[in-house]
Amino acid sequence: MAFGHRYTGLIERYRDRLPVHDDTRIISLGEGNTPLIRLNNIPRQMGPDVELYVKFEGLNPTGSFKDRGMTMAVTKAVEEGSKAIICASTGNTSAAAAAYAARAGITAFVVIPDGKIAMGKLAQAMMHGSVVIQIEGNFDDGMRLVKQVAAEAPVTLVNSVNPYRLQGQKTAAFEIVEELGRAPDYHCLPVGNAGNITAHWIGYCELSAVSGEHVTEACTFCKGHCRFAGGGNAGQRPKMVGYQASGSAPFLRGAMVDQPDTVATAIRIGHPQSWDVAWKVQNESGGWFDECTDEEILVAQKLLAEQEGVFCEPASAASVAGALRDIRNGRIPEGSSIVCTLTGHGLKDPDTAIAQASRAPIKVAAEITAVTRAILDNMD
Ligand code: AN7
Numbered sequence: 001m002a003f004g005h006r007y008t009g010l011i012e013r014y015r016d017r018l019p020v021h022d023d024t025r026i027i028s029l030g031e032g033n034t035p036l037i038r039l040n041n042i043p044r045q046m047g048p049d050v051e052l053y054v055k056f057e058g059l060n061p062t063g064s065f066k067d068r069g070m071t072m073a074v075t076k077a078v079e080e081g082s083k084a085i086i087c088a089s090t091g092n093t094s095a096a097a098a099a100y101a102a103r104a105g106i107t108a109f110v111v112i113p114d115g116k117i118a119m120g121k122l123a124q125a126m127m128h129g130s131v132v133i134q135i136e137g138n139f140d141d142g143m144r145l146v147k148q149v150a151a152e153a154p155v156t157l158v159n160s161v162n163p164y165r166l167q168g169q170k171t172a173a174f175e176i177v178e179e180l181g182r183a184p185d186y187h188c189l190p191v192g193n194a195g196n197i198t199a200h201w202i203g204y205c206e207l208s209a210v211s212g213e214h215v216t217e218a219c220t221f222c223k224g225h226c227r228f229a230g231g232g233n234a235g236q237r238p239k240m241v242g243y244q245a246s247g248s249a250p251f252l253r254g255a256m257v258d259q260p261d262t263v264a265t266a267i268r269i270g271h272p273q274s275w276d277v278a279w280k281v282q283n284e285s286g287g288w289f290d291e292c293t294d295e296e297i298l299v300a301q302k303l304l305a306e307q308e309g310v311f312c313e314p315a316s317a318a319s320v321a322g323a324l325r326d327i328r329n330g331r332i333p334e335g336s337s338i339v340c341t342l343t344g345h346g347l348k349d350p351d352t353a354i355a356q357a358s359r360a361p362i363k364v365a366a367e368i369t370a371v372t373r374a375i376l377d378n379m380d
Helices: 066-079 092-104 119-127 139-152 163-169 171-180 195-208 217-222 275-285 294-308 314-328 350-356 368-377
Strands: 036-038 051-056 084-088 107-113 131-135 186-190 239-245 288-292 337-342
Touching: 036 171, 051 171, 051 314, 066 084, 066 092, 066 163, 084 092, 084 139, 092 107, 092 119, 107 119, 107 139, 119 131, 119 350, 131 139, 163 171, 163 195, 171 195, 171 337, 186 195, 186 314, 195 239, 195 275, 239 275, 239 314, 288 294, 288 314, 294 314, 294 350, 314 337
Parallel strands: 051 337, 084 107, 107 131, 186 239, 186 337, 239 288
Antiparallel strands: 036 051
């Protein structure tokens, strides 16, 4: 890279494939360009030989993949003259909305479930100066309410039903193909509203398009905002695999879930907003949905933290929990390349992390013999 080149976010990076104009004022915090980390220790212990990567989206500016969508949604809201945005959120969307609204100099209203939101996310929404409205209800209740508000009040809805959100989020697929030189065989993600799995599919489909044609039915969802580059890799696309938490798994039940529950509060969603399109993604890509128990999710979160040095939040770990199971049982065959998206950073939810960490802090006197003993007693 030449000297003096500054990375200024994913809209500048992929300007030709995103719905912006030459004079659009870009609202960015330098999101995107996240590391694709090849796992070493976990696959070695597993048996089947696979190429397993994690795309660490927790390293975005507000600590989740939502920043990819929010830079686009807020850029377009400002371009269209909006002075306020609104979202319902299990936490990460509210953190991103609050930060990008602050950056743009507009107001963010965020509607969150009372309780059941990780402490880091609440801190972000409050610290960035958004108006936080805690409802006595869950995410799905909040979603219903913000849709009604946005239909009447002069506020722009920035949940993933806003088509610009998925346009921003599709860029994660571009980054992966650039780094690997091809699409992976399998792409595994945690699924809540199913916006992100849809966005990735749109991204992969755009890249694989040889001509400038829409090659995915999911793209009816782009509402004309896709800009196909063409000249792509002629059809090589991954199977998209979505994992839900067992207590919040409408795609496994085949119907909406009214009282979703899981330790992975980010995906405590019973009425997914991208329901129809997500089934198309599954069918078109030849992938599947499956579920993980809370216990499997927490085991995978700890495994990543302890054995690979990667700290993601519980919802994110569902992608790895599910992938490891499907590698072991052969549904994902030996020799495959697999990318798991780690959607959010572990620091978002310190309470869950501390509650399940393998070692509690050792409390000793502030003197050398006590500290030495603590060290010697704990040498592995
Ligand atoms: C860490 O913030 O819906 O399937 O309101 O925060 O695209 O919904 C969060 C979702 C996965 C699911 N992992 O993505 C919100 C919200 C993390 C998340 C998902 C979310 P989608």
